Amino acid sequence: xxxxxxxxxxxxxxxxxxxxxxxxxxxxxxxxxxxxxxxxxxxxxxxxxxxxxxxxxxxxxxxxxxxxxxxxxxxxxxxxxxxxxxxxxxxxxxxxxxxxxxxxxxxxxxxxxxxxxxxxxxxxxxxxxxxxxxxxxxxxxxxxxxxxxxxxxxxxxxxxxxxxxxxxxxxxxxxxxxxxxxxxxxxxxxxxxxxxxxxxxxxxxxxxxxxxxxxxxxxxxxxxx
Numbered sequence: 001x002x003x004x005x006x007x008x009x010x011x012x013x014x015x016x017x018x019x020x021x022x023x024x025x026x027x028x029x030x031x032x033x034x035x036x037x038x039x040x041x042x043x044x045x046x047x048x049x050x051x052x053x054x055x056x057x058x059x060x061x062x063x064x065x066x067x068x069x070x071x072x073x074x075x076x077x078x079x080x081x082x083x084x085x086x087x088x089x090x091x092x093x094x095x096x097x098x099x100x101x102x103x104x105x106x107x108x109x110x111x112x113x114x115x116x117x118x119x120x121x122x123x124x125x126x127x128x129x130x131x132x133x134x135x136x137x138x139x140x141x142x143x144x145x146x147x148x149x150x151x152x153x154x155x156x157x158x159x160x161x162x163x164x165x166x167x168x169x170x171x172x173x174x175x176x177x178x179x180x181x182x183x184x185x186x187x188x189x190x191x192x193x194x195x196x197x198x199x200x201x202x203x204x205x206x207x208x209x210x211x212x213x214x215x216x217x218x219x220x221x222x223x224x225x
């Protein structure tokens with residue numbers, strides 16, 4: 001008869017080990033997910049105008065309007081009296097208009113257009129429609145297209161912008177780290193050397209998951225404006 005493999009006491013999966021495994025794996029996953037999300041925000045919040053939102057749409061319009069004003073000046077040798085005069089130069093419909101023909105920002109509010117001699121300023125008061133503010137409430141204008149205060153807050157970046165692909169990449173990286181951690185902890189470690197090996201494997205799994213999050217997130221960054 002074949003002899004059954006001997007199961008040593010230190011390799012028996014005890015309730016305590018199951019508890020540790022079930023507890024540690026999700027914690028590692030949450031830590032990896034949190035790091036990935038924070039890193040994504042720190043790396044991309046300064047370029048949040050690339051992502052779809054009323055703020056990024058406003059940023060785009062403020063880049064288009066000066067060109068239309070230049071075309072108007074070339075033809076009439078003067079600045080337009082109002083932005084409504086630019087509609088005839090917007091043949092392909094790059095700008096947005098309300099029912100009264102006024103040029104609107106990404107939130108559907110008419111831009112503020114002021115003229116002082118040969119100078120002009122086009123301004124949007126942001127999400128709240130009031131002067132000042134930070135994040136999406138920050139004013140954008142042709143003088144300051146992207147002021148420092150316009151960087152979206154952490155919550156705005158992930159909930160008010162089209163960053164769902166990046167968010168899911170971070171979440172998936174956390175799930176991957178948790179699964180790998182649970183797999184590496186399948187066999188109880190009974191010596192310091194074994195504990196060390198498991199710890200190294202978990203660390204490598206976390207780093208690998210973060211790299212995977214970075215790669216996946218990169219593919220969700222818009223390449224245009």
